[in-house]
Amino acid sequence: MADNQQIKVLLAKKKIDVHGRGSKLIARELQDAGMEVVYFRFGVADDIVDAAVQEDVDVVALSIMTSGHNQLARDLIPKLKEAGKDDVLVIMGGIIPEADYPTLDEAGVHRVFPPGLPGSAVAEYIEEHVGKLALP
Amino acid sequence: MVEPNERFREAKAEWEKRRARYADKLVPRKNLSGLPVSTVYTVEHLEDQHLEEMPGVYPFSRGLYPDGYALTPWMQQMVFGYGTIEETRDKMEKMVAEGMEGYFGHKVFNVVYDVPCMYGVDADHPEAENNLGQCGVHMSTGDDYDELIRDWELETTNFSMITGDNCLPALALLVAAAERRGEDPAALHGNSMNWYPRIAVQDVPSWEPKWGYALMIDLIKWSARNAPHWNPANIFMYGLSEAGASPVEELAYGLAWGKSIIDAGLQAGLDPDEFIGRLSFQIGCTQSLFEEVAKFRAHRRMWAKICREAGATKPSNMHARVHVHTSGYVLTQQQLMNNNARITLQALAAVLGGVQSIHTCSYDEAVAVPTEESHRVALRTQQILMHEAGVRDVADPLGGSFYIEQLTDQMEEAAWELYEKVEASGGFLRGIETGEIKQAIDDSSYDYKQRVNSGETPVVGVNMYASDEPQDYEHFRIDESIEEKARNRLTGYRERRDEAEVERALDDLRDACEAFKAGERDLMPALIEAARRGVTNGEMMVPMREAFGWYVSE
Incomplete structure (x- = not known):
């Protein structure tokens, strides 16, 4: 992607999740880093794919509070590919045990972030990898 | 103000002499609520009112019960399911x-x-x-x-x-x-x-505000008339603090939430003594130890005043009965076991603050639902405080401390100011509709995060003493x-x-x-x-x- 183009991020929470502090913070911190953030809450995998296509985003970021992340990744990644979004960067963050990171990696999630990190760490990762990784 | 005597003045002059060399190098500190903290508090910070209160007596700053936890300790109310x-x-x-x-x-x-x-x-x-x-x-x-x-x-x-x-x-x-x-x-x-008003801060879809309040009051009314021991509404200050409110904001917005229930109940024709005494609270607790103790003390007397003004006449109907849920937000995924220290500090603050009931989080809640073992350790943390540490022997053990009394007053004053602002602009229900409360709390959450990012607010294992070593722990697995x-x-x-x-x-x-x-x-x-x-x-x-x-x- 060209340097002068603004990176567009879909920040999604899955359907039936609760608490929004982490996701709202990361939305604001990514905006601080100059990105455009579409804040999308409470979608099932299909809704998230539709939003990603409609908004033509470069990144899909999933915020997790009440688990179900493995299943969401397994549902979402093939659907993104089917919808022609094979080049979208998919990241996850929140209450996710480290032991599940390899499973998510296998499902095609590019990177998982633990809670509490500065948003700039996530922004740097996005800047470095956006447009360069394909979905498996 | 309490008048300091001659011997105090001499001691203070000596104190000033001893610190003169470095005093101007000390960096002024603030607590989580942004209130200035001095390095020393003295008799000069005591007010007459601090010498006039007893536990179990209005306005209950020193606790709801005359002998604190001596008759029966706090309730261990671990969340599970x-x-x-x-x-x-x-x-x-x-x-x-x-x-x-x-x-x-x-x-x-x-x-x-x-x-x-x-x-x-x-x-x-x-x-x-x-x-x-x-x-x-x-x-x-x-x-x-x-x-x-x-x-x-x-x-x-x-x-x-x-x-x-x-x-x-x-x-x-x-x-x-x-x-x-x-x-x-x-x-x-x-x-x-009965947490409908939590939509002020939590992004969960719910009823339209008008009906949300009507349904809440319907349950309160039914309980008052059919199940008199049932507590029909919990004022969820924890939700405010976990969303990012500082302790003073938690007090102000939480009390405004409570006041909005009282107003709605009175409007629906309930008698003050019929329902106000059955309202209760769930409050957050961070590891800002003294600030939290002062918060619980200020909270009790502010609520007592609000209830009395609203027409409650029985002293027990002015009781702010409080359940504390230790903070989940302050737990870190990094170096998971450190969370046990945080949880212990928070539970200690709750006990010193004289609350009625406690849930201690489990150290692994930063990664998943607790395991059997972590949940037991959290319960045992309470039981160690209850049985080993002697903290339940004396009611309001920090009462009379120059610092705690002064801090209780400061927290109260700052919270009233914000509370009055909310009330003057139409109360908590209107604050939900305009989004003002959410905006204010989101801003506080963001400010806090910025302070953590910059290192100004230390978080051990996150912005200091961080480690790249992978952690080895058993986390709870959901049975599919x-x-x-x-x-x-x-x-x-x-x-x-x-x-x-x-x-x-x-x-x-x-x-x-x-x-x-x-x-x-x-x-x-x-x-x-x-x-x-x-x-x-x-x-x-x-x-x-x-x-x-x-x-x-x-």
Whole structure:
């Protein structure tokens, strides 16, 4: 992607999740880093794919509070590919045990972030990898 | 002000001499609420009022009870709930065996529902998939509630039901279960959360504000007249603090939340002494130890004043009864075991602050639902405080401390200022509608995060002493067969009931919702009737959604 183009991020929470502090913070911190953030809450995998296509985003970021992340990744990644979004960067963050990171990696999630990190760490990762990784 | 004597003045002059060399190098400190903190407090900070208070006496800064925890200690109310009622039932029995107790040895079950139940869908609903029984128990049918109360004596068992929008249906299902056992609902003890106003800060879709408040009051009114021991509403200050409110903001907005319930109750024609005394609180607690102690002290006397002004006359109806849930937000995924120290500090602050009930988080809640072991350690943390540390021997042990008394006053003053601002602009309900409260708390959350990012607010293991070493721990694994089991329980229940009767019950409930909206009748009796006729949690929520709307606050 060209340097002068603004990176567009879909920040999604899955359907039936609760608490929004982490996701709202990361939305604001990514905006601080100059990105455009579409804040999308409470979608099932299909809704998230539709939003990603409609908004033509470069990144899909999933915020997790009440688990179900493995299943969401397994549902979402093939659907993104089917919808022609094979080049979208998919990241996850929140209450996710480290032991599940390899499973998510296998499902095609590019990177998982633990809670509490500065948003700039996530922004740097996005800047470095956006447009360069394909979905498996 | 208390007049310092000559010997104090001499000591203070000596003190000034001894620190003169470095005093101007000391960096001024602020607490989490942004209030300035001095390095030393003295008799000069004592006011006459600090010398005039006793525990158990209005305005209750020093505690609700004359002898603190001496007669009976705080309630250990650990949150739990997982899988179907079968798994949760096992856990209830285990927790009783582990010594989890309420006042005078009563049983206390602080049961959290899964998100599908809170949101109001049954196990076979497509949106429930992958969420069943995961972060709470899935409890929806008459069978489930019969199993919940089986063999527990209603007079000595407290059922706290951590519900969402299903708050009214859940109580209706509990009442119907008690009746099936041949008992009067008046024997019920426990809590409905009635957390509708939390939509001010939590991004969960819920009822439209007007109906949200009407439903909340309907439950309060039913309880006041039918189940006098039932606590019908919990003022969820914890939700405010976890969303990012500072301790002073938590006080101000939380008390405004409480005031909005009082106003709505009075408007609905309830008598102040009929319902105000049954309102209670759940409050957050961070590890800012002294600030939190001062917060609990200030909270009690502010609430007492609000209740008295609203017309409550019995002193016990001015009691701010408080359950503390230690903070989940401050737990770190990095270096997980460190969280045990944080949890201990928070629980200590709650005890020194004189609260009535505590849930201690488990150290691994930063990564998943707690394991058996981490949950037990959290309970034992309370029990060590209760039995080993001597902290329950003396009521309000920090009362009279120059610092704590001064800080209590400062917290109170700052909180009143913000509270008055909310009240002057139309109160908490209006603050939900305009989004002002959410905006203010989001801003505080952002400021805090910036301070953590910059290192100004230290977080051990995150912005200092960080480590790249991978952690080795066993985390709780969700049993995927739970989903199937929950669906089978539901199917089994539906097969045994009279479907035609359920259809008629749902038609009646639909009419009742409309009549309730028109101000013609109360809703709780209609929900209880539906529960008696076999209607489930998710089924009751369908006509309710149709009638009371769908509102997402932004």
